[in-house]
Amino acid sequence: MNSIVTKADWQARAHALCIPDKPFINGRFVSSRSDSTFSPINPATGEEICKIGIGSSLDVDEAVASARDAYEDGRWRSAPPLRKKQVLLRIADLIEQHGDELALLDVLEMGKTISNARAELAFSSGFFRYYAEAVDKLYGDVVPSDLSTLGYHLYEPRGVVGAITPWNFPLIMASLKAAPILAAGNSLVLKPSEVASTSTLRLAELAVEAGLPPGVFNVVPGLGRTVGEAIGRHMDVDMLSFTGSTRTGRQLLRYSGESNGKALLLELGGKSPQVVGADMRPDLEAMVTQIIHEAFWNQGQWCVARSRLIVEESFHDELVDAIVRASEHLVPGDTLDPDTTFGAIATLGQMARVRSYIDAAYDEGARLLSPEGKIDGCFMAPMVFGDVSPTMKIAKEEIFGPVLSVLTFKTFDEALRIANDTSYGLAATVWTKNMTRAHAAVRDLRAGKLAVRSRPGGGEQTGFALSTEPWGSSGFGVEGGMSGLRSYCRLKGVEFVCG
Numbered sequence: 001m002n003s004i005v006t007k008a009d010w011q012a013r014a015h016a017l018c019i020p021d022k023p024f025i026n027g028r029f030v031s032s033r034s035d036s037t038f039s040p041i042n043p044a045t046g047e048e049i050c051k052i053g054i055g056s057s058l059d060v061d062e063a064v065a066s067a068r069d070a071y072e073d074g075r076w077r078s079a080p081p082l083r084k085k086q087v088l089l090r091i092a093d094l095i096e097q098h099g100d101e102l103a104l105l106d107v108l109e110m111g112k113t114i115s116n117a118r119a120e121l122a123f124s125s126g127f128f129r130y131y132a133e134a135v136d137k138l139y140g141d142v143v144p145s146d147l148s149t150l151g152y153h154l155y156e157p158r159g160v161v162g163a164i165t166p167w168n169f170p171l172i173m174a175s176l177k178a179a180p181i182l183a184a185g186n187s188l189v190l191k192p193s194e195v196a197s198t199s200t201l202r203l204a205e206l207a208v209e210a211g212l213p214p215g216v217f218n219v220v221p222g223l224g225r226t227v228g229e230a231i232g233r234h235m236d237v238d239m240l241s242f243t244g245s246t247r248t249g250r251q252l253l254r255y256s257g258e259s260n261g262k263a264l265l266l267e268l269g270g271k272s273p274q275v276v277g278a279d280m281r282p283d284l285e286a287m288v289t290q291i292i293h294e295a296f297w298n299q300g301q302w303c304v305a306r307s308r309l310i311v312e313e314s315f316h317d318e319l320v321d322a323i324v325r326a327s328e329h330l331v332p333g334d335t336l337d338p339d340t341t342f343g344a345i346a347t348l349g350q351m352a353r354v355r356s357y358i359d360a361a362y363d364e365g366a367r368l369l370s371p372e373g374k375i376d377g378c379f380m381a382p383m384v385f386g387d388v389s390p391t392m393k394i395a396k397e398e399i400f401g402p403v404l405s406v407l408t409f410k411t412f413d414e415a416l417r418i419a420n421d422t423s424y425g426l427a428a429t430v431w432t433k434n435m436t437r438a439h440a441a442v443r444d445l446r447a448g449k450l451a452v453r454s455r456p457g458g459g460e461q462t463g464f465a466l467s468t469e470p471w472g473s474s475g476f477g478v479e480g481g482m483s484g485l486r487s488y489c490r491l492k493g494v495e496f497v498c499g
Contacts, residue, residue, distance in 0.1 A: 200221075291309065300400065360393045
């Protein structure tokens with residue numbers, strides 16, 4: 001039987017989609033209290049997808065009250081660990097069973113290719129599977145004491161957690177937030193980006209279908225000035241977890257300070273380096289594939305994109321020529337065509353931002369090394385710039401688009417200085433077979449997630465178990481792994497004194 005899904009098949013499925021467009025509160029879709037609406041736009045076609053209420057503080061109040069009731073009566077918080085595990089695993093199953101639908105929602109709103117959106121489902125279900133298995137492994141510890149005293153540490157849920165997610169990986173980011181927040185026993189109020197809300201709304205609905213009690217996972221779509229600010233300032237939200245721009249993250253810090261001082265976890269912008277030593281020359285062709293992926297995945301719209309290539313001078317020409325040739329295979333096209341290798345920029349506003357950085361690159365003397373592709377609406381081909389100095393805007397500021405800046409170094413100390421010459425500290429990659437260089441990178445690079453590679457490729461590697469915390473303007477707070485689960489817990493010290 002032929003199981004190949006064609007472009008026409010995906011178009012038919014997209015046309016038949018039932019698109020969720022209302023807040024999901026207390027286990028059901030409800031009408032927003034706001035009268036005004038906004039319309040998510042398919043960046044590949046310019047077509048309106050649906051109409052969604054801009055949201056209001058009343059929507060947030062209703063969602064927070066629902067989450068608080070669910071937390072206080074213990075319907076989820078007090079459930080046995082094996083019950084929690086069962087529900088979270090069932091959510092993962094449903095993500096996979098409804099994968100085509102969820103992928104299409106992200107394609108229509110954000111402009112991903114259908115092939116990439118389908119590939120990303122493994123991350124979403126994987127977060128739920130990992131944290132399902134972590135539920136009964138959140139151990140405290142016993143502290144030394146005299147014989148009349150028992151002292152120990154206990155991890156407890158924080159309560160009602162607010163989460164705000166970005167538009168670049170809508171389903172992945174909702175899963176990254178929801179899975180550990182729920183595994184820790186909290187209740188959740190989540191605001192997805194207004195650019196891409198619908199897969200998150202569907203995820204919450206699937207969670208209730210999986211057995212999550214109503215009120216535990218609430219989603220309020222809307223704008224930042226309506227829903228985002230209301231969550232940030234809400235006096236009954238105990239913690240806020242945010243992924244997005246540095247500017248918005250700092251605004252949320254103010255909201256917390258001006259309200260109840262709620263705890264914050266912030267993953268913000270990045271300008272991540274990729275340092276390549278000349279000792280990697282024997283692995284050139286295979287390495288280029290990975291460099292291209294880390295720079296241009298999702299049209300360069302991801303916070304850990306390695307958008308600064310810092311290459312040893314003696315290896316520059318050979319490596320950059322290979323990268324330019326490889327990037328020419330990333331051709332923008334119909335996002336519902338399985339053969340398309342490159343999708344759209346998410347919005348016209350983001351496209352204008354990317355173009356402003358391209359203009360600045362030319363003005364500051366950078367040289368375009370890749371062929372100058374046509375820019376059409378929200379479609380553009382990857383661009384590789386050479387003759388870039390560390391002081392140029394394209395080398396210092398987050399672009400969030402398919403623009404790679406190439407810089408060179410003579411000594412490894414110089415490479416590390418260039419890599420650290422940024423206010424951000426989200427991620428970094430170093431390619432070298434030299435252990436002295438590798439250890440220097442681990443010691444000196446300011447990055448929350450560092451990959452040191454002596455060869456291309458690799459298997460599953462660390463999976464979902466690696467925890468990271470950003471530096472500087474990239475935020476603070478740990479996500480991923482068991483430490484990421486503890487981020488959504490309070491640490492209680494208990495002391496029993498026996499007579």
